[in-house]
Amino acid sequence: MLADGAKVGRWQPVSSGRHAFDLAARSSEPGELVRALCGIPVSSDELQRVADELAWIGKATCMDCWRVLAKRTR
Ligand SMILES: [Zn+2]
Incomplete structure (x- = not known):
């Protein structure tokens, strides 16, 4: 499923x-x-910035966010 x-x-x-x-x-x-x-606060400036390739590779996925999403899609 998409x-x-x-x-x-x-x-x-x-x-x-x-x-x-x-x-x-x-x-x-x-x-x-x-x-x-x-639940962590983030400046919207960071959110709206276009992330470069290195940012995607170098950052660890937040497992708390992952769990929230997993619950929503179940
Ligand atoms: Zn998170």
């Missing part, structure tokens, strides 16, 4: 790792704090 983007959220590498966010978090105001699915 993942539904609106349901599963989006992964984004930020300074503290690779976290998942609701799609609504992407449209927040610049400088606003948004929460990853695991």
Whole structure:
């Protein structure tokens, strides 16, 4: 089954790792704090930045976000 983007959220590498966010978090105001699915606050600036290849490879996936998504899609 294909993942539904609106349901599963989006992964984004930020300074503290690779976290998942609701799609609504992407449209927040610049400088606003948004929460990853695991609850950590992240500046929306980081979220809206286009991540380069190295950021994707170098960041560890947040397992708390992963578990939240797994519950949603079950
Ligand atoms: Zn997370």
